[in-house]
Amino acid sequence: MxxxxxxxxxxxxxxNAGVSKEIYAAAFTGLSGKEPMGPARTEGRTDRLIMRDMFHRNGVAEPDWAAVEEALTAAGAARLSELSRRGxxxxxxxxxxxxxxxxxxxxxxxxxxxxxxxxxxxxxxxxxxxxxxxxxxxxxxxxxxxxxxxxxxxxxxxxxxxxxxxxxxxxxxxxxxxxxxxxxxxxxxxxxxxxxxxxxxxxxxxxxxxxxxxxxxxxxxxxxxxxxxx
CATH class of the missing domain: 3.40.50.1000 (HAD superfamily/HAD-like)
Known part of the structure; x- marks a missing residue:
């Protein structure tokens, strides 16, 4: 059946041993040029909402989604070996x-x-x-x-x-x-x-x-x- x-x-x-939140922080920094004031709020939200929340909480204008997805992709790929090691x-x-x-x-x-x-x-x-x-x-x-x-x-x-x-x-x-x-x-x-x-x-x-x-x-x-x- x-x-x-x-x-x-x-x-x-x-x-993921914290690597996931490091990915969000790296993507945010890559797009905004500054470190986020706090970690990403995840808890089952989609990446669209997680990143939107990060930009709003940090007082940064939200970039278009294509740029955000590209930044997340790059940050994730860069941390594959780190995730394998720690997670x-x-x-x-x-x-x-x-x-x-x-x-x-x-x-x-x-x-x-x-x-x-x-x-x-x-x-x-x-x-x-x-x-x-x-x-x-x-x-x-x-x-x-x-x-x-x-x-x-x-x-x-x-x-x-x-x-x-x-x-x-x-x-x-x-x-x-x-x-x-x-x-x-x-x-x-x-x-x-x-x-x-x-x-x-x-x-x-x-x-x-x-x-x-x-x-x-x-x-x-x-x-x-x-x-x-x-």
Whole structure:
């Protein structure tokens, strides 16, 4: 049975060890010529909103998006080796991605606030890129708000992988915004308390299935198979 599984990246699949916020700071500095007054506010926002917020908080006119995306791309590419050195794939991630990718009827990709170039940097830093169909993912340049990314991923899955219109979609993520995106779009959600948000916060946001992490491959796979059969 078919299923579209969309994994968040930061704090769901990987721990970026602060490199992600360094990317935003470097992009900001490259465009504005000065250091930001504080770190980027992320927590599941798209790159469009993260960078817009940084410019506004620092009193800098927001450049056009093409320039911002170019700066983010350059900053991300420059930190690939640093991310590989300092960060890590989270426990259990490689195993569950292998299981999901082995199911020919499933589409396993990403739904992330990162732009596509930096999403690829982050998963390739730990050899996860070959376990995901990144062509059909939805990324931070595709929409301002996270819920709107679900339709982007679904359309790409239909166009590039031949997925049917009514195929269930599952979001796996670590923030209340992941939960909200699932609820707003009628998608399923597996919330993972592997980031800064507790299991209680994720449940309060509306997640009915909350896991401490992705270490229990059989449990995660069982939940996904239940969604596929629904």
């Amino acid at each position: 078919e299923l579209i599984v969309l994994w968040d990246i930061d704090h769901t699949l990987i721990e 890590t794939a989270l426990p259990g991630v490689r195993e569950i991605l292998k299981e999901a990718s082995a199911r020919s009827a499933w589409v396993s990709s990403v739904l992330t606030g990162n732009i596509a170039a930096n999403a690829r940097v982050k998963v390739s830093a730990f050899g996860l890129d070959s376990l995901l169909d990144l062509r059909v993912g939805a990324y931070g340049a595709d929409a301002l708000q996270r819920p709107d990314l679900v339709a982007v991923a679904r359309e790409r899955a239909q166009r590039l992988r031949g997925a049917q219109g009514g195929v269930p979609v599952v979001i796996v993520g670590d923030t209340p915004r992941d939960v909200e995106a699932a609820i707003a779009t009628g998608s399923e959600i597996i919330a993972v308390a592997s980031g800064v948000h507790s299991a209680e916060e994720l449940a309060a946001a509306g997640a009915q299935r909350v896991l401490p992490d992705l270490m229990d491959t059989a449990r995660v796979l069982g939940i996904l198979e239940t969604f596929a059969a629904s």
